Every structure is written in C-alpha cells, then in structure tokens.
C-alpha cells in the first residue's frame with residue numbers, strides 16, 4: 401500500500417521505516433529540512449537501536465522516501481499518517497497546532513480520497529477537530545472529496561521502538577467506518593500473522609486509551625516512589641518490598657522500580673494533558689494530579705540528598721554523572737531527571753562531569769558550552785577527582801562497575817544511585833558510602 405507519514409521524529413520515522421520494511425511504499429514529510437537532508441544522506445537524526453539498518457535498507461530499495469514537499473506527500477498516498485509533536489502548552493494542555501497544521505496541509509492539497517490516521521497522542525475530541533478542519537478547508541476550496549479521520553495511537557517505547565512497531569502488543573483503531581477498518585487491517589496485516597493484534601473501537605475511546613495507558617504506567621512509578629520515601633524514613637528497603645509485591649500476579653514485576661523520577665516526552669506531558677482534559681469538564685482528577693506532584697518531588701531527591709551530604713556547600717565541588725538521557729537506549733533528554741539535577745547543582749556553584757553512551761551530543765545541543773559542564777568519553781574519566789558519583793540513567797554499561805576503581809578515583813567515596821542499580825552492602829564493602837532510593841537510609 402502507499403502511505404505518507406507527516407513527522408520524522410521518534411514515532412513517525414520508526415513507523416515509516418517499519419511500514420516500508422513490511423513492503424509498503426512510504427513517503428515521509430517533515431518541515432525540518434535539516435532532518436530530511438540528513439536522512440537522504442543516510443544520517444539518522446535520533447538514536448534508536450536497529451533503526452539505522454532498516455532506514456538504510458528501505459531507502460536504498462526505494463520503499464522509503466523523504467521530502468519537505470507536502471504536496472508530493474499528500475499526492476503520494478490515500479493513507480496519510482499524522483505523527484507530529486503534541487507538546488504541552490503553558491497550562492499543560494496538549495498543543496494541537498502541529499496536528500491541525502498537517503490536517504490543513506492535507507485538505508489544501510488533496511485531490512482524491514484520504515484516510516487521515518492520527519498517530520500523535522491527542523486529547524479526546526481531536527479527531528472531530530481534524531475532521532472539521534479538513535471539511536472547512538475543502539469547503540473554502542469548493543470541493544467535496546471523500547475523507548476519513550481515524551485514531552491509531554502509538555504505544556512504542558523509546559529504546560525498543562523498532563521492535564515495538566514490528567511486534568506491537570496491540571493496534572488500536574478508533575473508527576466507525578467499515579471501509580477504514582478494512583484498509584487498516586490490510587496495512588497492518590504483517591503484524592497479525594502470529595495472532596490478531598487489532599482492537600477496533602470508537603474514536604474517542606481510542607484517543608483516551610493512549611492517555612490511560614501512559615497515566616497508568618506513570619501512576620505505577622509514582623506509587624513506588626511514594627512507597628520508597630516511606631521505606632527510607634521507616635528503615636525498610638524498597639527493593640525487598642518490590643520483590644515482595646511483584647510476586648503477586650495481580651501486581652506483577654513490570655514497571656515497579658523506584659527511582660529518581662520519570663521523564664521523557666510522554667509521561668509528564670500526557671499526565672498533565674489528561675489533568676487538563678479533566679479540568680475542562682470540571683472533573684477534579686485527584687489521582688493524576690498526585691502522580692504528577694509525586695514525580696515532581698522525586699526529581700529533586702538526588703539534589704536534596706547530595707546537598708545534605710555536603711552540608712549545603714556545593715560550591716567548587718565536581719559531581720560525576722553517569723547517564724543523562726531520560727532512560728537507557730535513547731538519546732532523548734526531554735524532561736530527563738539529569739537536567740533537573742544538573743541545573744540545581746549549577747545554581748549552587750558545583751561542576752558536572754558527565755558521561756552518557758548516547759545523549760552527550762543532545763546535552764551539548766541543549767546547554768551549549770559552559771564551564772561547569774564537562775562531557776567526557778568514558779564512564780571512568782567522569783570519576784577522576786570528582787567529589788561524588790551519581791547514577792541518573794540505568795544504562796547496562798553501569799550495572800557492574802569496578803567499585804575499587806570508583807573508590808580510587810573519587811575524592812569523596814560516595815555513590816548516589818538514582819536507579820537502585822547496586823546492592824548497598826556490596827558497595828559499602830568496597831569502602832564507599834551508598835545512597836539509593838528508598839534503601840532504608842538517608843543522608
């Protein structure tokens with residue numbers, strides 16, 4: 401089938417590459433000409449495991465194209481994906497200006513039937529807005545061209561996006577049209593060989609499903625973080641508690657790690673956006689507001705602890721940071737806890753010496769060159785002469801370090817472990833002080 405994808409970000413590019421890999425003929429459109437030029441030259445603008453090879457293969461074999469020419473994109477296919485960003489606006493609502501701009505573009509240039517597929521995460525009611533935007537533009541053109549708007553939210557996880565798109569847990573399709581259902585079934589047929597992953601529903605339920613999924617995951621994290629604070633004050637170890645509750649099938653082991661807060665482009669903004677949606681219908685979303693508040697507080701835990709450890713005097717101290725991205729296997733720094741920590745440390749006159757396997761270029765892009773940030777090429781070189789080591793992201797490269805080497809390199813033998821990677825007793829046996837999250841001790 402022919403497909404056009406608007407937006408070559410984490411979602412659009414992966415989706416387009418995977419659809420091309422299934423054999424579809426895909427054209428990607430983006431307003432960012434640098435990204436499009438890079439892609440044409442084989443440079444992938446994001447780090448995502450496995451993505452480079454499928455983009456290269458499908459581009460090379462002519463099934464995947466890149467353009468800034470929206471007219472070409474609209475003409476190319478009946479199926480038009482919208483996969484552009486929906487960042488939060490000042491009051492937390494999802495900003496739909498990019499989504500509606502693409503809807504306008506499609507309506508302006510369409511000359512034949514279109515199925516507009518909304519992949520971006522958008523509030524309930526957006527499909528109706530897209531539909532009326534398209535109808536309005538067509539009306540001003542004096543045209544009546546058949547068109548549909550379908551909600552098809554994306555559930556991929558950054559760091560595992562290619563696999564998630566190839567083998568999704570489920571494919572949610574929100575539409576009332578039998579024609580659209582059949583087209584979507586054909587498009588996604590390669591995902592359904594093993595078993596049927598398609599779940600059809602009304603468009604509003606599909607839109608809400610995406611928010612419900614992310615808010616549920618964020619809730620699990622904030623819940624564990626809340627318990628971790630209690631564990632700290634009560635002398636319990638959250639890692640024992642995690643194992644204890646995870647063994648209950650109704651709870652399970654997935655997604656119940658305590659840590660220094662969730663980040664990324666999705667959980668923070670999607671929780672906020674659903675709170676905003678609730679407000680708009682005069683519903684007080686108490687639980688969701690608490691999920692957000694707990695996370696906000698949790699992102700400050702590392703700094704508070706480091707500050708207390710150094711008796712509030714961080715001026716002139718150098719803090720080694722392992723991990724900058726909001727989670728492992730991505731270069732994405734959006735809402736990363738490392739940013740909250742670094743900015744607080746800088747405010748108090750401390751220097752940061754950081755290492756991350758993939759996110760250093762992005763960190764440099766965000767903060768530019770500054771005297772109090774040094775990005776180094778190995779995790780070992782981050783330690784030399786630093787006053788403390790902080791773990792912000794649980795990259796595998798940090799899971800089994802040489803603790804004697806850490807002790808030898810640090811000026812003050814102390815680890816603040818924001819991801820509970822290490823066994824406190826083991827670390828302490830090497831002569832290092834250890835502060836994890838909810839491990840029964842606090843500074």
Ligand code: NAD
Pocket residue numbers: 406407408409410411412429430431432435483484485486498501502519520521522554555556557558665666
């Ligand atoms: P992103 O910021 O990485 O990419 C968005 C892209 O859209 C950019 O390249 C931008 O230049 C492009 N764009 C903006 N306006 C455009 C226009 N008018 N025409 C063409 N391109 C345009 O965003 P993302 O992380 O891929 O997220 C996209 C959507 O998917 C968001 O709604 C997000 O909430 C949702 N989502 C994201 C993830 C994730 O893990 N990143 C997962 C599931 C869903």
